[in-house]
Amino acid sequence: EVQLVESGGGLVQPGRSLKLACAASGFTFSNYYMAWVRQAPTKGLEWVASISNRGTTSYHRDSVRGRFTISRDNARGTLYLQMDSPRSDDTATYYCTRLITTVAHFDYWGQGVMVTVSS
Amino acid sequence: DIQMTQSPHSLSASLGETVSIDCLASGGISNYLAWFHQKPGKSPQLLIYYASRLQDGVPSRFSGSGSGTQYSLKISNMQPEDEGVYYCQQGYTYPLTFGSGTKLEIK
Numbered sequence: 220e221v222q223l224v225e226s227g228g229g230l231v232q233p234g235r236s237l238k239l240a241c242a243a244s245g246f247t248f249s250n251y252y253m254a255w256v257r258q259a260p261t262k263g264l265e266w267v268a269s270i271s272n273r274g275t276t277s278y279h280r281d282s283v284r285g286r287f288t289i290s291r292d293n294a295r296g297t298l299y300l301q302m303d304s305p306r307s308d309d310t311a312t313y314y315c316t317r318l319i320t321t322v323a324h325f326d327y328w329g330q331g332v333m334v335t336v337s338s
Numbered sequence: 339d340i341q342m343t344q345s346p347h348s349l350s351a352s353l354g355e356t357v358s359i360d361c362l363a364s365g366g367i368s369n370y371l372a373w374f375h376q377k378p379g380k381s382p383q384l385l386i387y388y389a390s391r392l393q394d395g396v397p398s399r400f401s402g403s404g405s406g407t408q409y410s411l412k413i414s415n416m417q418p419e420d421e422g423v424y425y426c427q428q429g430y431t432y433p434l435t436f437g438s439g440t441k442l443e444i445k
Contacts (some may be wrong), residue, residue, distance in 0.1 A: 247432040278432045323429030324372035328381040
């Protein structure tokens, strides 16, 4: 059974740092592209970043590029999102997702982790 | 960026009814279109990918169609567990983008 379990969320002050992690199991992690998708309270879904199966290629949305960094450790089966200089509009539930690589659709989702950016 | 416009914003349906939700892309996306269902407090669930392919485990009353820039999700024989918000998503090009969602309620 595919499982994606996020951790590392919580309250962070604007301008500080936070690192999210996602432990994957039930599939060969190194074969799949992975991604983070977020959802602000009462809002819709928003793609944040994706990373190739080997970690050699990554994509970030414009609003987080230069502040957030997606990475992965295939030996540990773990996906990360380093959040530097977060802003109040980054407040959201962050979902770890697996991508169907050929069509860039999200076929499995974690339960989500809440990140609140506030002083 | 490709914008995804969903309609309607919300709708209500009776049990057993058939409903449709539309998604219009601002540019051609070559069938790289997925549909998701999200229940309150839960993670989204993939229903349809590549416009018309049913994800494993999803009931056959869900179906997808379309091409070019226009796509639709059809739910036949509406069931209570089908309540929630439905999103479309294009996987054709980065940034990956979602529609704003359609809230479906039982009448």
